[in-house]
Amino acid sequence: MSASPPSPAAALPSVEEAVALGLTAAEYALVVDKLGRAPNQVELAMFSLLWSEHCSYKHSRKLLRTLPTEGPRVVMGPGENAGAVDVGDGLAVAFKVESHNHPSAVEPFQGAATGVGGILRDIFAIGARPIAVLDSLRFGEPSSPRSRFLLDGAVSGIGHYGNSIGVPTVGGEVYFEAPYEQNCLVNAMALGLAESSRMIRSAAAGVGNVLVLFGASTGRDGIGGASVLASAEFGEADEDKRPTVQVGDPFEEKKLLECSLELLERGLLVSLQDLGAAGLTSSASEMASKGEVGVEIDVSKVPLREADMEPFEVMVSESQERMLCVVEPARVGEVLALCHKWDVHGTAIGTVTDTGHVVVRDGDRVVGDMPVAALVDDCPLYDLAPAKPPQPLYAAPVRTLEPGASPRETLLALLSSPNVASRLPLFQQYDWLVQSRTVRRPAQADAAVLRLPNGRAVATSIDGNGRRVACDPYNGTVANVLECASNLACVGAEPLGTTNNLNFGNPEKPHIAWQLTEAVRGLGDACRALDAPIVGGNVSLYNEAADGPIYPTPVVGMVGEVPDPERAGRLGFSETDPTRPDVVGFAGPFRPHLPGSELAKLRGEPLPDGLPAADVAAVRAAQEAIRDAVRAGELSSAHDVAEGGFLVAVAECCLAGDVGAVLDVGASDDTDRLLFGEAPGGFVVSGPEDAVRRLAERVELDVFGRVGGDALEVTVGGERIDVPLAELREAHRALAPLFP
Amino acid sequence: MTTFGVIRFPGSCDEVDALQAARHFGEAKLLWHKDRDLGGVDAVVVPGGFSYGDYLRVGAIARFSPVMESVAEFARSGGLVLGICNGFQVLCEAGLLPGALLPNLERRFICRQLGIEVVSDATAWTAACSPGDVLSIPVKHTSGRYYVPDDQLADVNVVFRYAHDGNPNGSTNDIAGVANAEGNVVGLMPHPEHAVDPLTGSTDGLKLFESAVRERVPA
16 A cells, blocks of 8 residues: 555545545545545546446446356356357357447437447457447437437447448347437447457556557547446536547547457467556556556556646546557567557557556656555445335336227337337448358348358347336346347357346436346346356446436347358248248247237337246247257248237238238237237247148147238238238338438 | 459458459459559459548548559559449549549448449450349448549440449449449449358359459450
8 A cells, every 4th residue: 555645746636526526425435545545636536437337337246246157158258358159160259238328328429439449349359350240229219309319320320430440230229218318328239250269368467568558549538438427317417528428430440450450360469458438547457457466657658639638637538449458578569560550559658567556657757556456346336225116117108009900000000110110221321241241131030140260150139128127127138138049049049148238227226226136137047047148248327317217228139159051040931932832830938918018108008017927948948949940941931029029020021021921810809919919939930831830849839821922911810901011111111211 | 363462451341351252263362552562463452441541532542552553553554453332432533433432312321232234344344244234232332422524424434333223322324333444444332242152142243353354364
């Protein structure tokens, strides 16, 4: 402990200043205790960031410890920049999802763009080449001008960054719900490919080794982003926060990516870490913490964008497109030469020490000196005080469909509802094909499929319906995990690992704590039941505004294995031989219910208190049966039933395949529930009749009809619904006008 | 055996895809933007991406790179040069092809599989096609609207048009690709290097690379 404060002439900041930076008075007192003295400005800035919710996970860490993280295929688990799973032949696929919600709510284009930039850096920081991006977006209803502005900005920002850097955007999801009106969600997931033996960790090692900062120069952008933006609720004066949003430059990142991978390929680095939230403060401290060493950094050596920056500003700047690496002294020349080749700034800014302290110098002057453990490990972790709210938290959705609508009207209303309508108007603004790996592109299948150099493929999907979780945090989260795995099953993939992003309101409030606790319990139980361990993730809290919290939104991303990409499943029906049409089957332990469904939303019904529990083992068995049939090449199509229920799923199969279907679903005493009810575990499949009958030997399955024609014709209880494909298509393109 | 050279600028995105596409018919290697030496290649591909970040204007900075000086010389002496997307923009900026690429009419990035009609087979890069062929090839760009002043339009050697009313960017006369008068330099917005494998789309893009090989080894 350094009892004498480092040299600053200025007066030490007060406890009030600490509170303004986001620390509590008790946390400030603990900092004083750990240092043995009051922190100076540099130190206080660093503590306030590393002890922020965003960096310390102080309200969620205890819960996260309950999640399953181990499995036979996991090669890198939580704690590193990204997790990774073994995909055979010495190859690993790294993946992670991260949020950039708060910046995107302030400035959607840059917020979303830098969200993509940040997750890509996490991937190449462990030595993997980024091969795909997916995104998960939430906005208020598109009828609101603010939501349309945020949607347009976020989609443009994601495209701007991903398209410019040569990484395909292969999938994603978007939902529109009123509780996201003030707090939109922008979660970005990335996958990377690496040789397992070449992956690198972030622990600093080797006393006397050199810290090299490379990439963009450091400016004032993003100062305090982690503590100010991401760790507190938005108040009235959001305009003031605009300067704390970072600005991205995909060209700089592209050079940084190629430079980083070539540095690793040549074996020049001891360790590597990206600079994200809390900038140099977080990367240097975490590298030191993981390596159980100290570091000394001279801020006067950091290349600056603005000449008059204070040392604390240099340490906490969130300027984008920067990396920090540890290099043996003898290799520094080679590292800097390679940076020069890629026109990337590289500068030696410090050394690895044996002091166990983070020491910040400004030339000869020591301006900060703190034990690594105090910064990284000693942030207090809080127990939540969960309590189920006595009253409903969320207002009933606004009714847009009158009661008594016919099944035909209901089908068209659902197909054109913002949560169900075709996502192509978004996807076609993304490059989904660069790198020549994309075997299944958006709207072709329930999951994206990317081929690998070893002749196999991985599938990936991201899912997280928040309304379900608002109805029932536990069962809703289980349903999200099941849906993600069902999407993988439909292309023939078996889950290898899971990543997640927990987007919630203020955890200090008992009802949010309850949502979070129950959701994490559901996430853990479902991932355990599916043997899909969690290899990494992110938490975004305080997503609430004066009008209340967002729907609790645990977003689940999975990566699965497809042995033969030639047989990757499709969602669209196909008509190869009209004289022997495919039959349409409905498979799985599907027990549909209407409360909480998309139809209930259109009808303006309040959210129910609780959803029925799914039979997870039965759903898993159905997923395995579907997966095996797809892998055997037996089916023409497979599609998971999600929002809108069975009939919407069939319509989606028709639209994707540009062919109609003729179905007879028999009689029902509750037609709406049968046609439009939702639950996990339902699949629409098509294929030759003998193949579909064989599938029926393994899973509950009814054959309802056949593929063909240019309309969807459904007979239910004697009543006939007949909708031409063109009419279905027109309804389904409802989002197109949002992108004029 | 034909050797293709594919240029790598900082900010190139599709250079590895172009390399793989070219390897269906010959050898292929990357050419670094700072090198003037083209390494004795028989044909040059200027790939897609965002060279030098496309700062200032698409393709505007890349034309001044050392490698492009050599490519210009190579093109003027009859060497085979194909510019794809950003490469097309670079070739226009370099004056090796007529016209310019403006922002799409809808001002959005557009990624779509399209039908591309072959207008001319009298170029080094379309010799294996026939006029009227419609190739299934994707486009992906923000600035793909081909433009030449009306009084120069008649002189443009049009090689590809968007078929079936599928013009994604508002280009003049649905033009998707053009050649110089000699036919050794071709530029197009669609990405033939992304249409070389049935597993990831179509195989129609192979025709362009096949043409370049046929050009060198007359039957």
